[in-house]
Amino acid sequence: AQDPLVIFTPSGKRGRVPAGTPVLDAARQLGVDLDSVCGGRGKCSKCQVAPGYGQFSKHGVTVAPDALSAWNEVEARYDRIRGLKEGRRLGCQAQILKDVVIDVPAESQVHKQVVRKRAEVRDIVLSPTLSLAYVEVAEPDMHHPSSDLDRLLGALKAQLDLETLEIDRHLLPGLQKVLRKGNWAVTAAIHDDDTPTIVALWPDFFEGPLYGVAVDLGSTTIAGHLVNLVTGEVLASSGLMNPQIRFGEDLMSRVSYAMMNEGGADEMTRVVREGVDRLIGELVAEAGIDGDSLLDLSFVMNPVMHHLFLGLDPYELGQAPFALAVGSAQRMMARELALSVAPGARAYVLPLIAGHVGADAAAVALSEAPHRSDDLVLVVDVGTNAEILLGDTQGVMACSSPTGPAFEGAQISSGQRAAPGAIERVEIDPETKEPRFKVIGCDLWSTEEGFTEAVAQTGITGICGSGIIEVVAEMRMAGIVDAGGLIGSAEAVGTPRCIPEGRTHSYLLWEDPDGRKITVTNGDVRAIQMAKAALYAGARLLMDKRGVDTVDRVVLAGAFGAHISPKHAMVLGMIPDCPLEKVTSAGNAAGTGARIALLNREARREVEGLVRGIEKIETAVEPRFQEHFVAATAMPNAADPFPLLRA
Template sequence: MTDPLVIFTPSGKRGRFPVGTPVLTAARQLGVDLDSVCGGRGICSKCQIQPSYGEFSKHGVTVADDALTEFNAVEERYDRVRGLKTGRRLGCQACIQSDVVIDVPPESQVHRQVVRKAATDRDIVMDPATALYYVEVAEADMHDPSGDLERLETALRDQWDIDGITAPLSVLRKLQPVLRKGAFKATVALNRDHNDGKHRLIDIFPGFDETPIFGLAIDLGSTTIAAHLCDLKTGAVIGSSGIMNPQIRFGEDLMSRVSYSMMNKGGDVEMTTVVREAINTLASELASEAQIDAARIMETVFVCNPVMHHLLLGIDPVELGQAPFALATAESMTLDARDLDLNALNPAGRVYILPCIAGHVGADCAAVALSEEPQKSKDLALIVDVGTNAEILLGNTERVLACSSPTGPAFEGAQISSGQRAAPGAIERIEIDPVTKEPRFRVIGCDLWSDEDGFAEATAGSGITGICGSGIIEAVAELRIAGLLDPKGLIGNAEQTGTARCEATGRTNSYLIHDATADGGPRITVTQGDIRAIQLAKSALYAGARLLMDEMGVDTVDRVVLAGAFGAHISAKHAMVLGMIPDVPLDKVSSAGNAAGTGARIALCSKAARTSIEQTVREITKIETAIEPKFQEHFVNANAIPHATDPFPNLLSIVDLPDVSFNTAGSGGEAGGRRRRRG
């Protein structure tokens, strides 16, 4: 019988192992980043893993309840003494019985993911929905039958011109003791709805309390969750952090998660539960790092794509997986934190979720529009938020268009043979000498290039572990520039390219970047399969942009803005060589950083911004790539590197792309073949 298939997330690495193989052994053989310091004796708990059960159509497996061996005595003892989270196993003790999908949580990874979604500087006119007000309330009186809440309302009306408030039961319970502790002087935290102007009592403190209150701006992505902790008076970002979205174990892309919900009863509830737990963990860690009381976090703003939007709210996303891709609601929402089980925050805190644009274009795209304001641009701007699902905006003062494009996780290092998420030791930059065909590279956590003195010593701690998204983009583009890759995406063999680094791998070839096997390290290559995965991802991205350009009636754009954490680390030149983005002068390509996160911060700090984006979203024209007949044509043409039909004159004026061909018959150009003339 065929050995069981083991699939590890978030790395995507997989392999077959005999029944009875410990999960830790399988992880080590596949090069999965799973920690262990006790030698597999079940003492250190570093190798905790989370198996997932049910049907995974994306992976083509069904995981049975008995896919791993039952809890053994070592795990039972550890659980009894130190405790294991629900569903967790020790990788050194759990053994493989049949096909299984196993998630390696962040705390079990030696090389933690670097969630590169730092806050960018932005001037914001402060107009927060939640603010503090000091009031002096009339004392209780035998001759006045009004309650404490009513007398608080009177004080707010007389002293702050605030008319009418509501109070949840949790705050009402503490109202009387707090008022009396402060001798009927108090500081209240009020949240004002930007639409109806009504005020809600979030918390109350005795006397004059000028301790800051805070808000969270959260970009809930399909791969990562990034949060900025902001002072609600000044707008200052006092902490930023991010974690992997634990839903990855149910599927790396959005449609895989929709499919998991369809195929597994209660699957949507599972995914909602784990993402809310992750948000609570992230909020608690941010509060701890900033040394503040988490109860002072009184408001949270979320931006997310439609599938994440529904799973956050506890809505089954099944309708988003089939035409007409209907949202349960596209409107903005204001909720209580407890509605989303956000118990790490102030229990009466408020949550605002930006509006979605359409079934596949979510609140994250609305946040990018709020941050970058294409509707105010005099020139034609193409704004691309690069991620597992790319959101694209094209517009100027006359019109704004939007679409989403299913790029998949390849840009983030998944589905790549030596790929990994961004973490210390991952190759993030690479150059290939067009004459010698030799590579040099940089890894996350080290500013030196691999051919510079001190590189080996500087990377001794992290090692060289794989290649992340920005690295694979540059690697493919550099292969093309160096003449090792032809326009169709074929890697030449050693004879055709003149370098032994191009190695035969079955019927195709691969390029060797780094070989540390002599020291027990990895062998990092770019394979033909890797090239194909990148071609598919970049073709979807470019085809989406071309559809918007068709609708706008243009063949060129004036400028390109790369948004998102990944977009911030992409080289503009390499992105254009690859054909990810339309041809423009390189100085017209800029990075907006985490624009979705910036939009979330703006909405957190400004009621006027919320009103503005709700109006803007209604004026954006949505293009549905899934039903556009020209999408496939654009997709096929975009498979070439950089493109089969679209000219790239700006690119070709600064970069020579060798005119080589490495077809399966082996006849094509030789190393250093004819070069395309400069435009």
């Protein structure tokens, strides 16, 4: 008789195996993704499958109720102690006797797909660098002398079919105890990014899960997500101010602090590492997990933060030719970064693209994947520096553009960070020139009933970055400011809200009963013009290099990008003309990229290859950049037609 046929769903993989083959072995032979932590000992239940019985006309098979062997002792014991779900079998115990269709539920797959969050363009498939393996180790035997370590490594290599396996030295002093405490059974956490290595050990069976943290280390804030490496789920997210701020708000002032002060760079290294350490501590506490199972970390950051965090001198980044000390991806022990995590915890630092284009941009490239896009996509990550990517499957280019901090509300007379009380949305009636706005933390428009009471708590404290872009764009559309960026007088514009201020005018957005005013000055408009011209010039330069006049779509990335209204960005001429529905915001794409690198080890190779292949354009040495910049200061701008906007 023929061997029984086994068909696995959802993969559809099928083949014949000798009667009596355990489902797990059949899965291995046919290349089906079925998990196993305990090596088939009936302990972990990661191998659970759901056999189907009856007729499967699609597959042309009928499955008899006795297609799989009856429960054996191990399976019965597992069910007694921990309970097997109705209809489930342990794949390592159940043997295939006749033709059968077997479903592998998502939780039993190693490479399961993480549920995609809104605004994420790509799926994250789980393929973490860390896995658990339960193993039984031979007891010492006087007749066959061998060390505990040799027997442990030998058993794991055999079970996992590994040629090489190493162990972290910090585990050696405790090895004897762990083995004996577990009665010669242990669970090992194995990190496999370059060389498979045991990074943690638990006596007997340890169920897990293991955790990781993805860190987006920005010059202003440090944000982190604590993730379950088995499910991909984010268990805690937190952020704190980068404590380096006290050495300078912007990066260049920190570089000069390092230059001017003996030991200044070391001090900033220590401080930022402490900040990251505190953040990790907060995340572990918030998620309520055991810190010993937090074993992997990924980091993205701009070049200056990168150098300071790794303890490299940032001096060269402050001057041409902006040479990086180290740009490639780094793999290291997290303890080397002075983080108080488990001794075996690993850190992965994404590669930098160039002296001005950091690992944050590399992470954006990984998550937005321009290199996989058939249409030409422009990705802008707006911050103090705008990092700009342009590309498609044929190639990707990158540059950074010195937009300055205006988009973050700095250098704006009423500017502030995005926080409760900040004006974030603005509309101006083109007829009456009267404004209405929304502040962060309140759902009502300023003209709606109950607004005053609703904002009593926070007050109206200033205008944040997205608010300033909207108000300037709205002023332009309402004719309050002209294409050159000049605010008109009350008579010229026809509203008493235009108030004289020195030799120019300001637009009065809000005045509270105590006479405290929030205005947009001509200087504010100027600052926004400079910032948006720099951003536009950078994008335009990449388009020149690529030899195109238009792009197919635009992605606004970054915390700030997530809040910019595409319409207003286009009215200002921040981004090239493009159909509005083709302008999307990607949210915190750098943070997503860090999470992808944490959850998928192939993505690490992908981003490393991608970065090597990116064509780097240095705006500082391109004369065309200056030309584009000057032409782009007008609103929208004088250099290029904006036909789609006008339409």
